[in-house]
Amino acid sequence: MESSERREQQGSLAVFTVLILIIQVLGLTAVILVAVWMGSFRGGFAWQSDPAHEFNYHPVFMVTGMIFLYADAILTYRVFRNVKKTYLKAIHGIIQAVVLILSGVGLKAVFDSHNLNHPPIPNLYSLHSWLGIVTVILFGLQWMSGLISFVFPMLSMGARQMYMPHHIFWGLAILCLAGASALTGITEKALFTDFYSPFKYSGFATETYIINFLGLTIACLVALVVYVVTRPEYKRQPSPEEEHIQLMQ
Numbered sequence: 001m002e003s004s005e006r007r008e009q010q011g012s013l014a015v016f017t018v019l020i021l022i023i024q025v026l027g028l029t030a031v032i033l034v035a036v037w038m039g040s041f042r043g044g045f046a047w048q049s050d051p052a053h054e055f056n057y058h059p060v061f062m063v064t065g066m067i068f069l070y071a072d073a074i075l076t077y078r079v080f081r082n083v084k085k086t087y088l089k090a091i092h093g094i095i096q097a098v099v100l101i102l103s104g105v106g107l108k109a110v111f112d113s114h115n116l117n118h119p120p121i122p123n124l125y126s127l128h129s130w131l132g133i134v135t136v137i138l139f140g141l142q143w144m145s146g147l148i149s150f151v152f153p154m155l156s157m158g159a160r161q162m163y164m165p166h167h168i169f170w171g172l173a174i175l176c177l178a179g180a181s182a183l184t185g186i187t188e189k190a191l192f193t194d195f196y197s198p199f200k201y202s203g204f205a206t207e208t209y210i211i212n213f214l215g216l217t218i219a220c221l222v223a224l225v226v227y228v229v230t231r232p233e234y235k236r237q238p239s240p241e242e243e244h245i246q247l248m249q
C-alpha cells in the first residue's frame with residue numbers, strides 16, 4: 001500500500017474513532033438527561049401501585065433501548081472491524097434482544113399508566129403513540145428477519161447478499177423512526193406540563209433546558225449514526241478467510 005494511501009486511511013480511522021466517541025457521549029447524555037428529567041423533575045419512579053409515576057419508566061426505557069443501545073447495535077460491525085463475523089452477529093443480535101426487552105417494559109409502563117388510572121386514559125390516541133407502536137413492530141420484524149436470514153440462515157448465500165442492503169436501509173430507517181417517536185413523545189410530555197405551555201410561559205425553567213437538550217442530543221445521535229453507517233470508507237472489509245468461505249458457497 002502506498003504511504004499516502006495508508007496516511008489517508010489512518011486519518012479516516014481517526015475521524016471515525018472521534019465520531020464513535022461523540023455518539024457514545026451523546027447516547028449516555030440522553031440516558032442521563034431523561035433519567036434526571038423523570039427522576040428529579042417528574043416525581044420519580046414507581047410500579048403498578050402508582051400508575052402516574054409508573055409512566056416515568058416509559059421514556060427512560062425507550063431512550064435507553066430504542067435510541068442508545070439500538071444505535072450501538074447498529075454500529076457493532078463498524079466498530080469491531082477485526083472481530084470474527086460470527087461473534088459480531090451474536091453481539092448485534094443480543095444487544096437488539098435487550099432492546100426488545102427494554103422496549104417491552106417501557107411499553108408496559110405506559111399502557112399500565114393509562115389503564116390503571118382512575119378513570120382510565122384511552123390508549124393509542126396520539127400521533128406519538130401511533131408512530132411509536134409502528135416503530136416497535138418494525139423493529140421486531142427486522143430483528144426476526146435478521147435472525148432468519150443471517151443467524152440461522154434459511155436463505156441461500158445469493159438471497160442473503162440481495163437482502164443485506166435492504167436490512168441496512170431498514171435498520172437506519174427504524175432508528176430514524178425511533179428518533180421521531182422519542183422527539184414527539186418528549187414534546188407531548190412537555191406540553192402536558194404547565195411551565196412548557198406558550199400561554200403560561202414565564203421564562204426558561206431548568207426543566208426546559210433538560211427537555212430541549214434531551215431532544216437535541218437524540219437528533220444529533222441519530223444523524224451521526226446515519227452518517228457513519230452510510231460512509232463507504234467506514235465499512236468493515238471481510239477478512240481473507242471470510243472471502244474464501246464466500247467463494248466456496
Ligand code: HEM
Pocket residue numbers: 058059060062063066067107110111114122123124125126127128129130131132133135136177178179181182183184185186187188189
Ligand atoms: C422510541 C421511543 C418511544 C416509543 C417507541 C414510544 C411509544 C409509545 C406508545 C406506543 C405509546 C402509547 C401507549 C398507550 O396508548 O397506552 C406511548 C405513549 C406515551 N409516550 Fe412514548 N414512546 C417513546 C418514547 C417516549 C419518550 C422519550 C417520551 C418522553 C417523555 C414519551 C412520552 C409518551 C407519553 C407522554 C405517552 C402517553 C400519551 C400518548 O399515548 O401519546 N415516549 N409511547
